[in-house]
């Protein structure tokens with residue numbers, strides 16, 4: 001079968017088409033907030049009615065799930081929905097339970113289980129959708145399923161460049177004539193669609209995630225669009241971002257020299273249930289900030305014990321054996337067993353952790369409760385206290401600051417192993433003796449460890465464990481901060497001089513979270529100096545407007561706080577490296593002018609490329625002139641009026657190619673000597 005790829009060359013997938021697809025997906029699945037923000041930010045016209053219906057549909061399903069079918073039916077009546085017929089079959093099944101004496105034990109017992117209810121709910125949702133004349137799958141989901149098929153076919157093939165994608169597809173697919181005739185237009189549409197949606201890879205993963213739990217996708221995008229991949233910052237995309245914890249991005253970019261296509265393979269290795277809507281913000285922006293609730297364990301209960309008076313014979317018997325006498329305090333009062341202490345909650349710094357992301361999917365922690373006094377109600381000498389519950393220990397990355405809800409700093413876990421007790425477990429309850437009224441008074445007087453209260457019971461119950469809300473803030477602890485525009489080669493630099501293995505790819509915002517690497521000391525300096533090692537943090541790219549939250553935002557800028565040296569990486573092969581350099585300096589200034597006073601080294605990267613190499617000397621010259629080497633720390637009042645030129649210039653400017661390993665040693669030398677110059681000048685303030 002002949003396919004002319006030219007047919008598809010002019011297909012332009014308008015923004016509207018994509019927007020429509022996305023919106024219908026959102027409405028279909030009942031994401032009300034996302035739908036509204038999407039409509040708002042795309043300025044689409046959409047009748048409010050759809051949203052209203054959606055709301056009702058969702059509430060019907062929810063009500064039934066919660067067991068309030070009466071209200072659900074009322075809403076259905078209101079919408080004049082007659083969907084029950086459609087799911088009558090399921091109810092018929094249900095009626096068959098009547099045939100059994102004990103339905104729970106019957107072969108049909110599954111019908112009363114959770115699974116069955118889920119099944120009913122799904123059928124109900126589908127029935128309502130059908131009734132409202134809405135398709136059972138949103139167009140987006142249909143597309144995705146089809147893409148999955150395409151992907152499967154593509155994955156089975158050995159890709160050997162050079163080839164042209166259109167030829168390739170037509171070759172391969174013409175053997176599936178029926179398939180192709182039906183789907184060929186769609187195939188290309190999907191490719192175009194994917195191309196346009198890779199503007200935000202994250203949003204696409206989301207769709208895949210919610211529909212299938214394990215899947216691998218190939219995103220194919222034409223070269224013209226790939227360098228421009230950008231994270232789009234709209235409320236909609238913010239709500240759709242998934243916590244990367246459930247996803248692993250396996251970037252595997254293949255560039256073929258002689259042809260026009262590039263594949264970005266992205267793998268979603270395992271994914272749990274889709275996150276609740278409240279968490280679908282951009283988690284990478286929150287890897288360093290989270291609010292958690294911890295609850296220490298309750299104390300175990302004591303017991304109300306019977307003190308059985310032994311008759312003389314028995315007493316004699318136990319005495320003979322030399323055991324069995326009840327435990328008594330030095331003054332002769334009885335020691336009664338108490339419930340176990342509830343588990344405390346401790347937060348400690350663990351070197352193996354590097355983000356707070358996981359706390360977004362699990363933000364509540366509960367320590368175990370103490371054990372109860374295991375009494376059968378009789379006081380015997382064998383009685384033991386309830387088991388003390390173990391302390392719950394929650395690991396967080398080194399550099400985490402723990403704050404109370406009111407903002408009070410409880411601890412700054414700056415060293416591995418630092419820890420803080422954040423919630424105390426409840427006291428175990430004490431035990432009481434049950435005895436005839438006439439003896440009670442005497443007994444109470446004898447047992448000093450019984451706290452007396454109006455109502456005995458309360459004493460017997462363990463005390464509740466403390467519950468607190470905590471704010472965790474991670475501050476990367478590093479000596480050197482690598483800054484620069486996206487794609488400048490910061491991660492490559494880190495990988496070149498340390499053992500860190502950050503993601504590297506030729507599109508911006510590869511790095512979403514800081515990577516840390518350790519720079520070894522310089523052996524040539526001899527034993528004494530060898531220890532002059534430092535930690536490097538590779539920060540996500542800064543763009544113009546970052547201080548206002550653009551790109552990956554200002555969250556990262558605060559990680560510079562604890563660094564004492566900045567290494568400013570500039571891609572020397574771009575149109576105007578000097579402008580790029582100024583952009584980043586400006587951003588730093590807008591965030592906090594003090595950062596411009598911090599010592600820094602400029603690394604002009606990519607000098608293996610001719611366009612960079614040729615103008616290296618003039619670039620170095622120009623950058624050295626921006627900035628005043630003699631500038632002193634100035635008083636803060638006039639910082640606003642100062643030009644970039646008035647701030648201290650770089651300690652040095654070096655041209656390197658971190659990729660090809662050119663001039664690396666020179667660069668290391670500069671970084672080390674700069675580190676030496678500014679040792680001990682880091683700012684260790686905690687407030688943001």
Ligand SMILES: Nc1nc2c(ncn2[C@@H]2O[C@H](COP(=O)(O)OP(=O)(O)OP(=O)(O)O)[C@@H](O)[C@H]2O)c(=O)[nH]1
Nearest residue numbers: 487488489490491492506508509510511541658659
């Ligand atoms: N030719 C050349 N390419 C380089 C050099 N250093 C890095 N690159 C390429 O530049 C691209 C971006 O590198 P990264 O290290 O991911 O850049 P980054 O600054 O960390 O980018 P973000 O994480 O997006 O902010 C990759 O394709 C690298 O292979 C170099 O010295 N020469």
Ligand SMILES: [Mg+2]
Nearest residue numbers: 490491510511
């Ligand atoms: Mg990077």
